[in-house]
Amino acid sequence: MANIAVFPGSFDPITVGHVELVQRALPLFDRIVVAIGINSQKKYLFSLDERLHWLREVFKDEPKVEVGQFEGLTAHYANQIGARYLLRGLRNASDFDYEKTISQLNTIVGDGVETIFLISQPSYSHISSTIVREIIKGGGDASPFLPEALHEVKL
Numbered sequence: 792m793a794n795i796a797v798f799p800g801s802f803d804p805i806t807v808g809h810v811e812l813v814q815r816a817l818p819l820f821d822r823i824v825v826a827i828g829i830n831s832q833k834k835y836l837f838s839l840d841e842r843l844h845w846l847r848e849v850f851k852d853e854p855k856v857e858v859g860q861f862e863g864l865t866a867h868y869a870n871q872i873g874a875r876y877l878l879r880g881l882r883n884a885s886d887f888d889y890e891k892t893i894s895q896l897n898t899i900v901g902d903g904v905e906t907i908f909l910i911s912q913p914s915y916s917h918i919s920s921t922i923v924r925e926i927i928k929g930g931g932d933a934s935p936f937l938p939e940a941l942h943e944v945k946l
């Protein structure tokens with residue numbers, strides 16, 4: 792049975808922190824599905840199409856990575872596509888506090904789906920989509936935090 796992981800997120804937008812996490816996780820899985828969770832209550836800076844397009848561009852040369860999207864519970868999506876693992880990153884204690892409960896719930900709701908956490912490298916732990924959005928909104932240059940495919944991004 793293939794070891795498939797879902798790496799769920801908003802990716803609004805994808806950052807070098809996300810990419811680094813996927814690269815480090817690749818040896819652990821046969822396939823990683825980087826999937827955008829669509830939450831109709833949430834306001835995004837970038838459209839779903841833009842975010843999907845960037846994910847495809849960033850991972851186009853990585854055969855083990857697929858790009859997906861889903862609505863509803865992440866754990867149900869994992870079940871549907873036969874993924875036994877969720878992949879998440881931990882940058883700091885607040886990530887841990889938040890992720891701990893979700894992971895415990897997902898194991899139950901997702902019928903045994905396990906979350907695998909990778910702790911971010913120190914040089915990436917300050918990078919978040921939130922910070923990138925703030926820089927872009929403020930007219931700054933966010934390119935140090937963005938994969939090359941997104942270097943043209945401006946509002």
Ligand code: ADP
Pocket residue numbers: 799800801802803806807808809812878879880881882886910911912915916917918919920
């Ligand atoms: P969400 O909206 O679900 O928080 P994000 O797109 O912000 O989605 O993040 C998706 C995942 O990527 C989360 O597990 C987050 O902790 C992880 N992540 C984001 N930035 C980094 C980083 N710089 N280093 C390691 N993991 C990260």
